[in-house]
Amino acid sequence: MTRRLVELDVRPMLQAREEPFARIMEAVQGLKGNDVLQLHATFLPEPLIRVMSRQGLSHCAVQMSPEHFIVDFYRDDSKRPYKHLDNRGLEPPQPMTRTLECLEGISELQNGDIGLEIWNDRVPAFLLPELDETGWVYEIYEEDDIVRVRIDR
Known part of the structure; x- marks a missing residue:
């Protein structure tokens, strides 16, 4: 889909x-x-x-x-509010850079009021250790044409 x-x-x-x-x-x-x-x-x-x-x-x-x-x-x-960021079609490291900038730049994400759902072409292997290190939690959903990662505090 x-x-x-x-x-x-x-x-x-x-x-x-x-x-x-x-x-x-x-x-x-x-x-x-x-x-x-x-x-x-x-x-x-x-x-x-x-x-x-x-x-x-x-x-x-x-x-x-x-x-x-x-x-x-x-x-x-889920009724949890999520901001969406579409990283599909971008070359590395753009998806990771955009995601980290979004996580750092939006206070509602920092406060845990909302989550971030990123859409990627593949599992963001280099992003996941960075999320672990900085205290973010995430869930990965691999679908036919997209990898969705929901990131929360």
Whole structure:
């Protein structure tokens, strides 16, 4: 099963005082299976989070700067919020570097409020000892076309 990270940046629409709801719902309708909609907004869209929750989507929100929020919407039974990072198609050491930068740079991950799910082409053999050494715990899920690693505090 192919997994996709569908990015939608509505910040320009919001800054132009346009309504992005129809565009967001169009992106949601295009999601299949375990796809993730990664929404970039200028604020935490709490009403949208409630709408998505009623549609069975979990979410994970991270504030990157005062006017940049990233909200991942996805289907997941665990009810644990996860930020998603798609490392597929990258050459080493980019997947490891991106993952470590994400783990260090997002306070919600450092505090254990959310987890990180990375999508890789293969098991990240050099990353795992680094995670062990720095106190992160992880689970590896090997599927047909993807290796998912869930990383938590």
